Amino acid sequence: MTSRHKLGPTDDPHLLYQEAVQSPEVDARLIDRHFKKLTGRPAKAFREDFCGTALLACAWVALGPDRKAVGIDLDRPTLAWGRQNNLSRLSDDERRRIDLVRADVRKVSQPKVDVVAALNFSYCVFKTRHDMLDYVKNARLSLKPGGMLFMDVWGGSESQTEHRDRTRRRGFTYVWEQRSFDPISFHADCRIHFEFTDGRKRRNAFTYDWRLWTLPELRDILEEAGFKDIHVLWETSDRNGRGTGVFRRAERTAAEKSWIAWVVGRT
Numbered sequence: 001m002t003s004r005h006k007l008g009p010t011d012d013p014h015l016l017y018q019e020a021v022q023s024p025e026v027d028a029r030l031i032d033r034h035f036k037k038l039t040g041r042p043a044k045a046f047r048e049d050f051c052g053t054a055l056l057a058c059a060w061v062a063l064g065p066d067r068k069a070v071g072i073d074l075d076r077p078t079l080a081w082g083r084q085n086n087l088s089r090l091s092d093d094e095r096r097r098i099d100l101v102r103a104d105v106r107k108v109s110q111p112k113v114d115v116v117a118a119l120n121f122s123y124c125v126f127k128t129r130h131d132m133l134d135y136v137k138n139a140r141l142s143l144k145p146g147g148m149l150f151m152d153v154w155g156g157s158e159s160q161t162e163h164r165d166r167t168r169r170r171g172f173t174y175v176w177e178q179r180s181f182d183p184i185s186f187h188a189d190c191r192i193h194f195e196f197t198d199g200r201k202r203r204n205a206f207t208y209d210w211r212l213w214t215l216p217e218l219r220d221i222l223e224e225a226g227f228k229d230i231h232v233l234w235e236t237s238d239r240n241g242r243g244t245g246v247f248r249r250a251e252r253t254a255a256e257k258s259w260i261a262w263v264v265g266r267t
Ligand SMILES: C[S@@+](CC[C@H](N)C(=O)[O-])C[C@H]1O[C@@H](n2cnc3c(N)ncnc32)[C@H](O)[C@@H]1O
Pocket: 021, 022, 049, 050, 051, 052, 053, 072, 073, 074, 075, 078, 103, 104, 105, 106, 119, 120, 121, 122, 125
């Protein structure tokens, strides 16, 4: 299975989002390798929280015939889109090993899995410490003994400003807009727009009313929820200071304007 649909001229926001934002094979391999490195065994059962179109869950079952995945999301139409456009591209055997559930991620703790992953910062919908702790506690409850939680995190001085980032993709430009950021609450109004080479625009294709969480806050919350060996995977940089896509365990690092990292905890 490959995540890359052939992207002709399209207005489909899910296709554009997947192309612009997601790297499911890279993420699945990172999780797989890191789990094996720390536990000495492969992770088999995987859960993608806030799965949206479940592209990562699809990449997970494609890792091998012993892999299973559950994707959980609240939004029925998005799950239906994932079934029609992503699960449909799996082999019959892969499709049998994946299950999509429409539910609140805080309310599901079965079946127990080796890995829970919450990516693309989706947990930022939880705006209070109470709600975030509730989520992380439930993630822990959903893990088998020796299981691991992976969350990606974004930050840096730029993340606490109003700004726009433009990234060129084949046939379109992906625009990430942080329309507002409140330094008191850390609430951020974030939007994704798409602009096409023929001049058309799709503004506010996705909007997020989020709280930006910091690494120390998340580490404290994981600790309070009972996780152990809580650590950060930090992206290495090349000689020009550009991210390499390779993440290494780090205890200290230098300040950067904009960064993405992972926070990981073990049961
Ligand atoms: C930013 S999208 C993430 C899509 C995909 N996981 C990714 O990595 O790009 C956030 C998703 O979280 C879902 N969501 C928000 N709150 C949720 C909750 N409490 N339980 C389950 N899903 C939730 C939304 O329906 C949406 O599909």
